[in-house]
Amino acid sequence: MSDQIQRFMFDHTNVRGEIVTLAAAYHEVLDRHAYPPAVNELLGELLAAVALLTDTVKLDGTLSIEVRGRGVLSLLMAESNPGGELRAIARIAEDAALPSEHASFRELVGEGQIVITLDPREGHRYQGIVALDQETLGGCLEAYFSQSEQLPTRLWLAADEKRAGGLLLQRLPEESQNQDVDAWDRSVQLADTIKTEELLGLEQREVLHRLYHEETVRVFEPKALRFGCTCSRERMSYALHSLGKEELRDILHEQGAIDTQCHFCHTKYHYTAADIETLLDDPDAPPPTIH
Numbered sequence: 001m002s003d004q005i006q007r008f009m010f011d012h013t014n015v016r017g018e019i020v021t022l023a024a025a026y027h028e029v030l031d032r033h034a035y036p037p038a039v040n041e042l043l044g045e046l047l048a049a050v051a052l053l054t055d056t057v058k059l060d061g062t063l064s065i066e067v068r069g070r071g072v073l074s075l076l077m078a079e080s081n082p083g084g085e086l087r088a089i090a091r092i093a094e095d096a097a098l099p100s101e102h103a104s105f106r107e108l109v110g111e112g113q114i115v116i117t118l119d120p121r122e123g124h125r126y127q128g129i130v131a132l133d134q135e136t137l138g139g140c141l142e143a144y145f146s147q148s149e150q151l152p153t154r155l156w157l158a159a160d161e162k163r164a165g166g167l168l169l170q171r172l173p174e175e176s177q178n179q180d181v182d183a184w185d186r187s188v189q190l191a192d193t194i195k196t197e198e199l200l201g202l203e204q205r206e207v208l209h210r211l212y213h214e215e216t217v218r219v220f221e222p223k224a225l226r227f228g229c230t231c232s233r234e235r236m237s238y239a240l241h242s243l244g245k246e247e248l249r250d251i252l253h254e255q256g257a258i259d260t261q262c263h264f265c266h267t268k269y270h271y272t273a274a275d276i277e278t279l280l281d282d283p284d285a286p287p288p289t290i291h
């Protein structure tokens with residue numbers, strides 16, 4: 001089963017959807033870290049969610065979802081870029097007891113908020129914030145859609161440390177194109193019957209057939225997804241530059257060189273004392289490139 005997202009539409013209605021399945025990209029994220037199982041599962045759901053949101057809002061740019069909690073997990077973040085690449089990271093609060101295997105979303109994140117940032121290649125950056133006040137990640141993201149996009153949207157997310165999957169349904173505003181007034185309620189009720197093992201184990205077309213074999217579903221060309229990181233020496237240099245001359249010279253004094261590592265992909269970046277001096281001498285340090 002390949003990592004991909006597929007868009008679909010119910011004919012003669014204003015209901016559309018997306019289905020995503022991730023295996024290799026999900027493994028690439030988990031292989032780089034040693035998070036507890038409950039965190040791995042939530043990270044899988046977040047990866048599926050970021051892919052669904054990016055395609056749903058048809059963004060040509062970078063989209064990130066940051067879950068900023070005050071529970072065991074202080075941060076959970078997933079990001080997509082225009083190349084169909086995804087990356088994600090979790091941060092466990094210092095001194096926190098490791099969560100049990102079956103810890104719920106609420107137990108992991110506690111109170112807090114979700115920050116969704118859309119950074120298009122052209123145009124302005126947009127940020128939406130929703131409270132962490134629902135029982136599931138999907139529930140919180142549904143609240144985001146009703147607040148920010150004002151489009152009724154439902155999400156089903158699942159992950160089991162091997163695969164991550166998600167299904168999204170959305171009712172578009174064009175009521176005039178809708179020849180079937182029950183289409184939205186019916187499609188949501190049918191989606192509610194999906195089992196985790198089906199969402200994670202079946203091919204996307206089989207899931208759609210299992211749920212909607214009595215409907216006329218138009219499926220679009222699937223889009224491939226993969227793991228990818230946007231870190232670079234240029235961006236790392238910018239981050240170092242922002243620490244300031246004194247801080248950098250202090251670290252050099254103690255360590256002789258500066259070694260940093262990307263939190264997402266673990267690529268190492270090494271800076272000698274001479275590299276740092278060049279960086280400090282350059283008043284036009286490179287700006288952070290988003291893409």
Ligand SMILES: [Zn+2]
Nearest residue numbers: 229231262265
């Ligand atoms: Zn990286």
